[in-house]
Amino acid sequence: MLIRIFIIVSLLFIAGCASQQTNSTSHVIHYYQAETQKAYDDVLAELEIAITENNFRITGHSKVGKVIRDRGSKNFPNYDTLQFCNLTHAKTLLLMSPHAVSYMPCNIVTYQFKGKTIVKTHLLPIDTNNKDLNEFSEKMNKILKEIVDFSVEE
Numbered sequence: 001m002l003i004r005i006f007i008i009v010s011l012l013f014i015a016g017c018a019s020q021q022t023n024s025t026s027h028v029i030h031y032y033q034a035e036t037q038k039a040y041d042d043v044l045a046e047l048e049i050a051i052t053e054n055n056f057r058i059t060g061h062s063k064v065g066k067v068i069r070d071r072g073s074k075n076f077p078n079y080d081t082l083q084f085c086n087l088t089h090a091k092t093l094l095l096m097s098p099h100a101v102s103y104m105p106c107n108i109v110t111y112q113f114k115g116k117t118i119v120k121t122h123l124l125p126i127d128t129n130n131k132d133l134n135e136f137s138e139k140m141n142k143i144l145k146e147i148v149d150f151s152v153e154e
Contacts, residue, residue, distance in 0.1 A: 032145050033120040036152035040078050043110055043117045043151050047082055050150040051108075054143055056084040059105050077112040084108075089140065096133045100124075106144060110151075119148045 036043060051058055060083035068076045085105040093100045108121045121144050124137035 030123045030125075031120055032123055032141070032148055033118060034148050034152045035116045035118045036154060037115075038117060038152065038154055040110070040112055040117050043119060044080060044082075046151040046153070047108060047110065047119065047147065050147040051082065051084045054086075054147060056086045056106065059083045059085050065111070079111045080109070082108045082110070093133075093136060093140075096136060097128070097130055100133065106140075108144075108148065117152070119151050121145075121148055 038046075048058065060081075062081040062083075063079075064081070065077055065079035068079075083105045084107075090104055093104070103122075103124050106121065108119060110117060110119050112118070123141045123144060126134045126137045126141065128134055128137075
């Protein structure tokens, strides 16, 4: 129980420290979240399919919950983070704003809470001083939301 509280507090702390700078304007990170009763492993498999079908490459998979269980916390819940990127999109984003590198790669977290599987991703800011960046971010946010939604469809 203490480990669970520590992880939640740590994640909240990290999110609180993660304010991003783009074009000298501070932005709040917005998240998109969905939940499902589907089996956890099915959700992860659907995420991988949705990510690759949207022409992204998975660049990392952190299996935090599994690692904690492997270290002796037998009943610790699942927590996973998938990182993914599309180099064409990355180049476009970075040419618009070098400071946007802080939004890369895309991340989606998956975890279990109160009998549900929760899938959550951070969205790119759409309120910068750069109109082209805002338009690009709106398109990317739509894709990110579709990926999350696909993974939780029952």
